[in-house]
Amino acid sequence: MKKIFNNTKEKITKSLQLPQEILLEKLNIEILGNEKMNIINHKGIIYYSSEHIRINSSSGLLSIKGRDLLLSTLISEELIIEGQIDSIEYII
Numbered sequence: 001m002k003k004i005f006n007n008t009k010e011k012i013t014k015s016l017q018l019p020q021e022i023l024l025e026k027l028n029i030e031i032l033g034n035e036k037m038n039i040i041n042h043k044g045i046i047y048y049s050s051e052h053i054r055i056n057s058s059s060g061l062l063s064i065k066g067r068d069l070l071l072s073t074l075i076s077e078e079l080i081i082e083g084q085i086d087s088i089e090y091i092i
Contacts (some may be wrong), residue, residue, distance in 0.1 A: 027057040031088075037064065037081045045071070045079075053081060060092040 012023065027044035030041040039062070040057060047054040050069050055062040066085040 002041050027059065027062065029062070030087075031085075033084045034066075035039065035082065037085060037088075038077045038078070039081070042079060045074075050083070055079070060090055063087075063091060065089075082087040 008036050013091045025041050027042065030038040030040075030083075032038075041057065043056040043058060046056050047052065048071065049068060051065065053064045053069055053071070055064070064081060064085060069081055069083035069085070071079055072082045
């Protein structure tokens with residue numbers, strides 16, 4: 001049933017030409033250089049330190065490693081990470 005509902009949402013999104021992250025709750029990541037990330041549609045923070053942040057999403061885990069990492073903004077579905085970002089890994 002969930003698969004049918006997701007397929008319907010995907011068809012509606014395509015036919016109305018809406019951004020997929022709105023209806024399909026897909027992870028949207030905006031990276032500004034290696035110093036700032038804006039992440040939309042996350043499902044929570046799994047681990048947080050100044051050198052490593054793990055974030056849950058509907059399709060996998062996002063792992064960010066770096067130095068002096070800071071969650072400068074944390075809202076229910078959006079977060080902003082600032083600091084020296086050295087690596088980003090998406091784990092399905």
